Amino acid sequence: MVDRVLVTLDGVVQDADAPLLFADDIGVLRGDGVFETVLVRGGSACALEFHLGRLRRSAQALELPEPELSRWREAVETAAKEWGTEDEGIMRLVLTRGRDSELSGARSSVKSGDLAAAVPVPTAYVLVMPVPERVAKARTEGVSVVTLPRGISIDLAQAAPWQLLGAKTLSYATNMAALRFAHRMGADDVIFTSTENRVLEGPRSTVVIARDKKLITPPAKNGVLPGVTQRALFAEAEKAGWTCSYELLFTADLLTCDSIWMLSSISLAARVNSLDGLRMSAPDNAQEIIDLVDRGIDRAGAIGDW
Ligand code: PLP
CATH class of the missing domain: 3.20.10.10 (D-amino Acid Aminotransferase, subunit A, domain 2)
Structure with missing residues (x-):
């Protein structure tokens, strides 16, 4: 039985024990990002479309790039399948503004007129863990x-x-x-x-x-x-x-x-x-x-x- 599942938005199942975030992720430095907490039951994510709707709304409020919901759906489905049907799980959808160094780079690109380079990549992943005992x-x-x-x-x-x-x-x-x-x-x-x-x-x-x-x-x-x-x-x-x-x-x-x-x-x-x-x-x-x-x-x- 798996006790943690980690899937990045590219659909890849990651080693949940390996480091994933960069130290300068703005989600960590400033809490600048959004998330959803979803119940996994019977191998699927409950009320997923409601959660995705709110994820989009939260992202809009923080002026984050529009979440690509089809990719989130796929990552969620992969994670829920990996988790299995035996136990309920607590699934977190995490979306941060990305790395501070990339954002700084993006700012200087805007100044220099190089707009193509001015797109910081948000950090996005799905993590499933056991439901807490409480x-x-x-x-x-x-x-x-x-x-x-x-x-x-x-x-x-x-x-x-x-x-x-x-x-x-x-x-x-x-x-x-x-x-x-x-x-x-x-x-x-x-x-x-x-x-x-x-x-x-x-x-x-x-x-x-x-x-x-x-x-x-x-x-x-x-x-x-x-x-x-x-x-x-x-x-x-x-x-x-x-x-x-x-x-x-x-x-x-x-x-x-x-x-x-x-x-x-x-x-x-x-x-x-x-x-x-x-x-x-x-x-x-x-x-x-x-x-x-x-x-x-x-x-x-x-x-x-x-
Ligand atoms: N209010 C706050 C501040 C919350 O953090 C949550 C859930 O995490 C809720 C309400 C309940 O929301 P939901 O039913 O979508 O989990």
């Missing part, structure tokens, strides 16, 4: 969550597009720091709140609340990443008679709803079982929501309008 527990038992301030207004995404709030960039250091902070408080996960006390998202998940037969998530324009799993859930839930909407949520809404869900491509549906130390018991329809997410990501179809 995931099985999150799916079955749920997660304990603390709310933490993100220190931003819900208006920031529109007022300051250079903050790249709706793009999935490689700059995740603050998200990881928030998770470590939560772990020190004895919690598994975080719900970020805005300066207006509105609900934003988790460091690696979308927040959805359920109330009666209604599912609600904050709109992307509030500065949250549009979630693939949330979209897949909404598509499936609407077919099953749920009302799904994008609405501003106050932190108080978290306390008055039937259940809170942290949705992400790898953990899928993790129910919040305690919020800021307050226990939240499972509602009768918890399994229905879990099943809707499961079916949703299997059926997620064509690239949407992100």
Whole structure:
């Protein structure tokens, strides 16, 4: 059984134990790049077209060259096949601006008028690894969550597009720091709140609340990443008679709803079982929501309008 698969965008299966990046890759030096995290299940990449749509959107936001989606599809398919059907895997699609030295070279080429040489080559690869152990527990038992301030207004995404709030960039250091902070408080996960006390998202998940037969998530324009799993859930839930909407949520809404869900491509549906130390018991329809997410990501179809 393989425990890691690495495929570069030229379709070549690489030795996953051999070095791949140059020390001056701007993805490493500055986190200047984008990525996707995709669940591999039964030997194929779940909701791939949704992920590719978001990869393209994120690349546009960073003014990276347009990703060649057909090549990404092929590399993903090769990687998923290499990984096999036995176990689930966590697949990362990584795209960086490339090497700093090539970019500097490109700048001087532009100055000298040699435009043909002025195309830096982005770094692009697909990496599959085992799903972390915490995931099985999150799916079955749920997660304990603390709310933490993100220190931003819900208006920031529109007022300051250079903050790249709706793009999935490689700059995740603050998200990881928030998770470590939560772990020190004895919690598994975080719900970020805005300066207006509105609900934003988790460091690696979308927040959805359920109330009666209604599912609600904050709109992307509030500065949250549009979630693939949330979209897949909404598509499936609407077919099953749920009302799904994008609405501003106050932190108080978290306390008055039937259940809170942290949705992400790898953990899928993790129910919040305690919020800021307050226990939240499972509602009768918890399994229905879990099943809707499961079916949703299997059926997620064509690239949407992100
Ligand atoms: N929000 C953030 C900040 C994330 O990093 C992620 C996933 O990594 C999500 C939401 C959930 O998105 P998805 O369902 O596409 O995995």
